[in-house]
Amino acid sequence: MVDSKVYREWRNPPAEQTPERQLEEVTQRFINNLGRVADFFGFNALMGRLYGVLFLSPKPLSLEEMVEKLDSSKGNVSINIRNLERWGLVRQVYKWGKDRRDYYEAETDIWKAIGRILQERERKESQQMIESLNQSVSMLEKFSQQTEGDQAQMADFYLQRMETLRRLFQFGDQLLDSMVQGGEIDFGTASRLVDLDVDSSPDDILN
Amino acid sequence: MVDSKVYREWRNPPAEQTPERQLEEVTQRFINNLGRVADFFGFNALMGRLYGVLFLSPKPLSLEEMVEKLDSSKGNVSINIRNLERWGLVRQVYKWGKDRRDYYEAETDIWKAIGRILQERERKESQQMIESLNQSVSMLEKFSQQTEGDQAQMADFYLQRMETLRRLFQFGDQLLDSMVQGGEIDFGTASRLVDLDVDSSPDDILN
DNA sequence: AGTATCGTTTAGAAATTTCTAAACGTTCCG
DNA sequence: CGGAACGTTTAGAAATTTCTAAACGATACT
Numbered sequence: 013m014v015d016s017k018v019y020r021e022w023r024n025p026p027a028e029q030t031p032e033r034q035l036e037e038v039t040q041r042f043i044n045n046l047g048r049v050a051d052f053f054g055f056n057a058l059m060g061r062l063y064g065v066l067f068l069s070p071k072p073l074s075l076e077e078m079v080e081k082l083d084s085s086k087g088n089v090s091i092n093i094r095n096l097e098r099w100g101l102v103r104q105v106y107k108w109g110k111d112r113r114d115y116y117e118a119e120t121d122i123w124k125a126i127g128r129i130l131q132e133r134e135r136k137e138s139q140q141m142i143e144s145l146n147q148s149v150s151m152l153e154k155f156s157q158q159t160e161g162d163q164a165q166m167a168d169f170y171l172q173r174m175e176t177l178r179r180l181f182q183f184g185d186q187l188l189d190s191m192v193q194g195g196e197i198d199f200g201t202a203s204r205l206v207d208l209d210v211d212s213s214p215d216d217i218l219n
Numbered sequence: 220m221v222d223s224k225v226y227r228e229w230r231n232p233p234a235e236q237t238p239e240r241q242l243e244e245v246t247q248r249f250i251n252n253l254g255r256v257a258d259f260f261g262f263n264a265l266m267g268r269l270y271g272v273l274f275l276s277p278k279p280l281s282l283e284e285m286v287e288k289l290d291s292s293k294g295n296v297s298i299n300i301r302n303l304e305r306w307g308l309v310r311q312v313y314k315w316g317k318d319r320r321d322y323y324e325a326e327t328d329i330w331k332a333i334g335r336i337l338q339e340r341e342r343k344e345s346q347q348m349i350e351s352l353n354q355s356v357s358m359l360e361k362f363s364q365q366t367e368g369d370q371a372q373m374a375d376f377y378l379q380r381m382e383t384l385r386r387l388f389q390f391g392d393q394l395l396d397s398m399v400q401g402g403e404i405d406f407g408t409a410s411r412l413v414d415l416d417v418d419s420s421p422d423d424i425l426n
Numbered sequence: 427a428g429t430a431t432c433g434t435t436t437a438g439a440a441a442t443t444t445c446t447a448a449a450c451g452t453t454c455c456g
Numbered sequence: 457c458g459g460a461a462c463g464t465t466t467a468g469a470a471a472t473t474t475c476t477a478a479a480c481g482a483t484a485c486t
């Protein structure tokens with residue numbers, strides 16, 4: 013996803029703007045938009061649309077009903093609804109009685125769900141990167157001391173660059189943490205922290 | 220990308236841990252990590268790796284050199300480097316002399332580049348969603364007034380739900396703006412704003 | 427037991443994205 | 457002019473992701 017994706021635009025049904033159709037149109041647009049958003053955030057479109065359908069339903073829906081509304085296949089809805097559930101975006105609702113279908117409803121406390129995603133997906137990513145950078149940095153430091161000449165100089169250069177990125181990712185991680193914990197962030201100082209830009213591009217290092 | 224992707228782990232070269240190899244290994248790991256990050260953020264892996272190569276190079280590199288280092292094809296590198304350039308993550312460096320190759324270097328003021336991406340990609344997305352929600356909301360409001368009975372009730376329900384999401388996206392947009400402009404954000408009040416969760420699921424609305 | 431109704435799994439079809447090799451157009455130099 | 461050295465474009469190969477239809481296993485009811 014580098015160029016913005018182009019999503020198909022539904023052509024309006026030519027006639028018959030009954031009230032039902034109007035409502036239908038608004039909800040469909042909303043649902044498709046959520047599909048786009050989900051895709052944008054690295055989930056897939058059906059997940060978003062599925063969430064949309066539940067979000068706009070006053071009562072929990074069965075798998076069958078969702079399949080119908082989204083015109084998708086049972087299997088596809090099945091796996092995607094479980095993914096939504098896994099991220100806490102949707103929850104299963106139990107009904108007793110003879111009906112043994114599974115019903116789902118949308119988690120309306122969206123902030124909570126986002127928090128979980130930030131914590132378990134985005135933060136995992138940032139921490140992994142930080143971890144790796146830490147390793148590299150300490151390795152390079154050792155290396156730089158044990159070596160001399162061009163090699164050491166290269167190591168120092170790498171060190172400096174990686175340090176920049178480490179700060180960036182550490183800030184990102186902090187930001188995510190604040191979002192989850194409900195803290196505060198000042199992006200003014202943040203940008204100053206991240207961008208050192210000593211710009212050292214030393215012409216004396218050959219490559 | 221729903222389940223975390225599994226990336227191939229390079230098996231360490233069995234012997235010969237020469238200093239060159241050590242440096243090489245650290246840089247390769249870094250570069251591949253950036254590939255993963257780029258992918259995570261909805262770019263593609265080569266873009267990230269390409270940026271990595273330039274970021275770890277003390278001097279600008281030609282297309283040919285990048286092709287070599289990344290073991291990719293000329294065409295592929297060509298389009299991806301231009302994407303990077305478009306996002307301001309990389310810039311072309313002019314050399315005079317008989318050499319008419321294009322040289323590129325990494326933008327080291329990463330914060331600036333991120334700002335551009337937030338402004339031109341993420342914000343565009345959020346504003347698009349907000350715009351659409353605004354339309355829907357005002358349409359539903361009109362509808363709700365002109366109609367009566369179940370239809371009007373449904374419209375009101377949709378209104379309420381969409382209003383929740385509108386707040387969320389508006390907050391997101393604000394957050395992005397702060398990041399770009401260097402403002403401050405308090406996620407404590409933010410979460411309170413976003414999550415109304417009046418939870419109205421009215422059992423009296425049939426669907 | 428036999429059958430109907432669920433949700434899940436699976437094999438592979440379809441769609442999309444990423445990548446390569448070759449063709450191409452330009453510029454420069456002989 | 458002819459050829460060499462570039463970066464870009466393009467046609468289609470390769471890889472990945474998304475989706476469907478059918479098989480399947482479990483449960484409930486007759």
